[in-house]
Amino acid sequence: MAGFFKKSWAVKLVSLASVFILVQLLISAGFIDSYIQATIATICINIILAVSLNLITGFTGQFSLGHAGFMSIGAYVCAIITLRIGTTGSFILGVFAGAIAAALVGFLVGLPTLRLKGDYLAIATLGLSEIIRIIFTNLKITNGAAGLSYIPRFVNWFWIFIFTVGTVLLIVNYIKSSHGRACIAIREDEIASEAMGINSTRYKVTVFTIGAFCAGIAGALYASYFYDIAPKTFGFLKSIDVLVIVVFGGLGSISGSILAAIVLALISTFLQSFSEIRMILYALMLIIIMIFRPQGLMGSKELSLSLFKKAGKLFSKKERV
Amino acid sequence: MAILSVKKLTKSFGGLTAVSNVSFEIEKGELIGLIGPNGGGKTTVFNLLTGIYVPTSGTVELIKEGKAKQLQGLKPYTICRHGLARTFQNIRLFKDLTVLDNVRIAMHKNVKYGLISSFLHLPSYVKEEKKLVQKSMELLTILKLNEKKDEFAKNLPYGEQRRLEIARALAAEPTLLLLDEPAAGMNPAETSDLKELIALIRDKFNLTVLLIDHDMSLIMNICERIYVLDHGMLIANGTPEEIKRNKLVIEAYLGEDVGDA
Ligand SMILES: Nc1ncnc2c1ncn2[C@@H]1O[C@H](COP(=O)(O)OP(=O)(O)OP(=O)(O)O)[C@@H](O)[C@H]1O
Ligand SMILES: [Mg+2]
Numbered sequence: 001m002a003g004f005f006k007k008s009w010a011v012k013l014v015s016l017a018s019v020f021i022l023v024q025l026l027i028s029a030g031f032i033d034s035y036i037q038a039t040i041a042t043i044c045i046n047i048i049l050a051v052s053l054n055l056i057t058g059f060t061g062q063f064s065l066g067h068a069g070f071m072s073i074g075a076y077v078c079a080i081i082t083l084r085i086g087t088t089g090s091f092i093l094g095v096f097a098g099a100i101a102a103a104l105v106g107f108l109v110g111l112p113t114l115r116l117k118g119d120y121l122a123i124a125t126l127g128l129s130e131i132i133r134i135i136f137t138n139l140k141i142t143n144g145a146a147g148l149s150y151i152p153r154f155v156n157w158f159w160i161f162i163f164t165v166g167t168v169l170l171i172v173n174y175i176k177s178s179h180g181r182a183c184i185a186i187r188e189d190e191i192a193s194e195a196m197g198i199n200s201t202r203y204k205v206t207v208f209t210i211g212a213f214c215a216g217i218a219g220a221l222y223a224s225y226f227y228d229i230a231p232k233t234f235g236f237l238k239s240i241d242v243l244v245i246v247v248f249g250g251l252g253s254i255s256g257s258i259l260a261a262i263v264l265a266l267i268s269t270f271l272q273s274f275s276e277i278r279m280i281l282y283a284l285m286l287i288i289i290m291i292f293r294p295q296g297l298m299g300s301k302e303l304s305l306s307l308f309k310k311a312g313k314l315f316s317k318k319e320r321v
Numbered sequence: 322m323a324i325l326s327v328k329k330l331t332k333s334f335g336g337l338t339a340v341s342n343v344s345f346e347i348e349k350g351e352l353i354g355l356i357g358p359n360g361g362g363k364t365t366v367f368n369l370l371t372g373i374y375v376p377t378s379g380t381v382e383l384i385k386e387g388k389a390k391q392l393q394g395l396k397p398y399t400i401c402r403h404g405l406a407r408t409f410q411n412i413r414l415f416k417d418l419t420v421l422d423n424v425r426i427a428m429h430k431n432v433k434y435g436l437i438s439s440f441l442h443l444p445s446y447v448k449e450e451k452k453l454v455q456k457s458m459e460l461l462t463i464l465k466l467n468e469k470k471d472e473f474a475k476n477l478p479y480g481e482q483r484r485l486e487i488a489r490a491l492a493a494e495p496t497l498l499l500l501d502e503p504a505a506g507m508n509p510a511e512t513s514d515l516k517e518l519i520a521l522i523r524d525k526f527n528l529t530v531l532l533i534d535h536d537m538s539l540i541m542n543i544c545e546r547i548y549v550l551d552h553g554m555l556i557a558n559g560t561p562e563e564i565k566r567n568k569l570v571i572e573a574y575l576g577e578d579v580g581d582a
Pocket of ligand 2: 358365
């Protein structure tokens with residue numbers, strides 16, 4: 001049981017708990033209004049989406065443009081279940097049913113498409129998410145293009161926090177396992193990894209399924225927080241949004257994805273006051289950042305205590321000289 | 322007792338026949354050389370044996386515990402699991418990963434914990450990961466790379482990258498080890514170390530070795546038998562002494578020199 005009780009775990013647990021309690025206190029005391037709460041919810045949902053897409057694209061090297069499709073499956077399944085039943089239990093059921101449905105589609109579609117490489121895979125996954133969108137537009141149970149509204153809101157800071165931290169920790173653990181290393185090996189050199197006994201198709205399908213599962217969770221949280229959903233919410237642009245976060249944070253960096261989700265949300269909040277040219281400024285900023293830092297904020301590195309220690313050392317050396 | 326039996330192996334790329342009707346056998350425990358002029362088809366033979374290319378025709382048979390297993394048409398990862406591991410002539414390490422990770426990855430096929438344990442880092446994970454590090458460090462010590470375990474593969478000097486390729490192949494626990502020009506780019510001192518190293522690992526891990534190289538001092542020194550490939554065809558087969566005196570072999574190599582002049 002050594003892995004559970006190490007000091008680093010205690011540190012993580014305490015810092016996570018304090019973040020949770022701090023925000024909860026601020027909400028209870030009325031310092032965080034509903035607009036900021038919605039921003040926090042958006043950031044957390046984007047973190048789940050970006051971290052799980054990073055597993056597929058950044059760590060395993062498979063270029064997917066279908067994340068919004070999986071998100072929409074989670075959103076619709078959870079919305080339909082909670083609209084019918086309407087208890088907290090049904091919300092939990094909805095989240096997991098949505099995630100499992102998304103994972104199932106991810107698995108079934110991943111098997112044939114993940115044999116494709118690079119641009120072809122990107123186009124195939126893009127096509128897939130469009131097909132999902134069109135199906136939802138034409139089904140009766142999803143209320144067509146108008147979508148579903150008055151979805152009961154069960155999501156609060158507690159649930160958002162639990163699901164965000166949960167998915168991120170599980171994905172980080174996976175990456176730090178032998179299975180995760182197999183995925184990274186496929187990104188590094190698929191032929192060499194196959195020659196070393198790694199079944200690359202199996203791992204590609206696995207991460208695609210895990211990614212779809214997490215996107216399903218994100219979609220369910222979205223539906224339950226923002227009351228109404230429609231097929232157009234989960235269009236091509238949503239997939240691009242997530243990809244932008246991943247690339248901006250750094251392919252292969254979990255902390256980069258988290259940081260990027262926060263920074264980009266802050267930027268777009270700040271740009272609210274320039275509403276007319278907002279999207280142009282946003283795009284310009286991305287272009288400028290990518291010119292000066294093409295590897296993203298974090299490259300493939302992770303934020304960690306030892307990184308701070310190293311920075312501290314550099315600093316103290318300079319002082320001495 | 323033969324461990325590998327190759328029959329009428331042929332590989333064509335469009336109009337070019339890179340390997341043509343090649344048949345040979347390897348006995349258990351042998352150290353065999355595979356030589357020939359540039360473009361002779363040696364690397365292609367390795368790619369056919371390890372499943373990276375599918376043969377145009379012919380068979381590759383692995384004999385394990387008296388049972389024959391057809392390898393042609395199988396996926397590379399399956400062939401690796403049957404006990405064939407290799408190094409690459411044009412070094413294909415996982416460049417942005419550490420030396421330790423490069424070796425651990427090749428042990429993945431035998432890892433005994435599943436998806437759930439990798440998500441939750443259960444005790445089975447902790448135990449198995451400890452074992453992986455320990456086994457990797459043993460291998461790295463043999464290959465004299467233990468002090469470099471945390472360096473990125475891409476930052477190693479050339480000779481050490483070649484040794485890491487060998488360490489990674491050994492981590493896959495092969496019975497038949499295929500080395501594609503392990504001495505390329507090494508200086509004479511490094512090559513002489515490599516010679517001892519190959520002999521050492523062969524004894525220690527009970528290996529059968531198939532070795533491609535252009536360094537004749539290495540090949541003639543350690544190989545028990547040698548096959549010679551020229552223009553995709555097997556032109557000779559014998560002990561180092563026999564090969565040195567073989568007229569076809571001398572001509573093949575002379576032909577190359579004349580062609581270059
Ligand atoms: N994938 C491929 N497509 C087309 N031609 C190929 C391919 N692989 C190898 N060849 C050709 O097959 C022939 C044999 O190449 P191979 O690499 O097996 O030679 P080699 O004996 O390993 O040579 P060297 O000593 O230079 O490494 C060459 O003419 C090469 O150009
Ligand atoms: Mg070659």
